[in-house]
Amino acid sequence: MPLPAPIYHLHSPCSSCNLAELCLPADLSANEMHKLDELSTVKRSFARSDYLYRSGDKFRSLFAIHSGSFKTQILHEDGREQVTGFQMAGEIIGLDAISTDIHACDAVALESCVVCELPFNKLEALSREIPLLQRHLHKIMSREIVRDQGIMLLLGSMRAEERLAVFLLNLSQRFAARGLSPTQFQLRMSRQEIGSYLGLKLETVSRAFSHFQSERLINVKVRTVEILDLAGLQACLNNTR
Incomplete structure (x- = not known):
C-alpha cells in the first residue's frame, strides 16, 4: 500500500x-x-x-x-x-x-x-x-462542462495537427492567466500522455510536433516548448496557413 x-x-x-x-x-x-x-x-x-x-x-x-x-x-x-x-x-x-x-x-x-x-x-x-462562493463553484462546474464539450469537438472533427495546435494554444492561455510566459513553458506530460488525451498515436503526435517545428511555429527542446508564431499556430485552426 x-x-x-x-x-x-x-x-x-x-x-x-x-x-x-x-x-x-x-x-x-x-x-x-x-x-x-x-x-x-x-x-x-x-x-x-x-x-x-x-x-x-x-x-x-x-x-x-x-x-x-x-x-x-x-x-x-x-x-x-x-x-x-x-x-x-x-x-x-x-x-x-x-x-x-x-x-x-x-x-x-x-x-x-x-x-x-x-x-x-x-x-x-x-x-x-x-x-x-456558491456562484463561483457553479462557474467552475460550468467551465468543466464547456471543457468536456470542447474535447468532444476536438476528437470528433479536427485533424491531428489542429488538435495539437488547440492543445498548445490552451496551455499558452492558461500559463498567461497565471502571470507566466505564454510562449515558453515546460510540458510536464509526456507525448504519450498528450496522444492519449488528444486521441492520437504517439507517432502522430511526434510528427505533428516535427511539422510545427519545421514550419517555424514552435521550437522544442526535450519538453521545453517555445511558441515562435502564435498567430501562425492559430491559423492552423482557420485553414489560412
Missing part, C-alpha cells in the same frame, strides 16, 4: 495566496475570506506519479492545486489508460465525484505538487452562507 501523502498546516492562508484570484471569487469581504481561511487549513504534498485519488475512492474533498500539475485518467477494461485532462496550479480538482460521491477517475501527479484540501461538506455549507 502506498504511504499517505504528508499533511501539514498551511503557512499561507487563502487570503494571502498568489493564486487566490484563480480559484476564489473576487470581492469577498474580510469576514468571508476569514471563513475561507478556516475552511482550508491542510495542505498535502505529492511526488511525481503519486495518486491524489483513485477511481472508486469515496468522495470527501475537493482540492485546489497550490503548485505543480496533475493528469486525470480512466482505465479501460483492456488495461489501457485514457487521459481525460491536465490540471495545473490555481485549478480545482475532484469535481467528477460530486454527483455520485465516488471518484470516477484517477488523479496522478505529473511533478512534485502541493494541494489544499477543501472538505466538501464544509465547503457546501459555507457556500450557502456566501452567495459569491
Whole structure:
C-alpha cells in the first residue's frame, strides 16, 4: 500500500495566496475570506506519479492545486489508460465525484505538487452562507462542462495537427492567466500522455510536433516548448496557413 501523502498546516492562508484570484471569487469581504481561511487549513504534498485519488475512492474533498500539475485518467477494461485532462496550479480538482460521491477517475501527479484540501461538506455549507462562493463553484462546474464539450469537438472533427495546435494554444492561455510566459513553458506530460488525451498515436503526435517545428511555429527542446508564431499556430485552426 502506498504511504499517505504528508499533511501539514498551511503557512499561507487563502487570503494571502498568489493564486487566490484563480480559484476564489473576487470581492469577498474580510469576514468571508476569514471563513475561507478556516475552511482550508491542510495542505498535502505529492511526488511525481503519486495518486491524489483513485477511481472508486469515496468522495470527501475537493482540492485546489497550490503548485505543480496533475493528469486525470480512466482505465479501460483492456488495461489501457485514457487521459481525460491536465490540471495545473490555481485549478480545482475532484469535481467528477460530486454527483455520485465516488471518484470516477484517477488523479496522478505529473511533478512534485502541493494541494489544499477543501472538505466538501464544509465547503457546501459555507457556500450557502456566501452567495459569491456558491456562484463561483457553479462557474467552475460550468467551465468543466464547456471543457468536456470542447474535447468532444476536438476528437470528433479536427485533424491531428489542429488538435495539437488547440492543445498548445490552451496551455499558452492558461500559463498567461497565471502571470507566466505564454510562449515558453515546460510540458510536464509526456507525448504519450498528450496522444492519449488528444486521441492520437504517439507517432502522430511526434510528427505533428516535427511539422510545427519545421514550419517555424514552435521550437522544442526535450519538453521545453517555445511558441515562435502564435498567430501562425492559430491559423492552423482557420485553414489560412
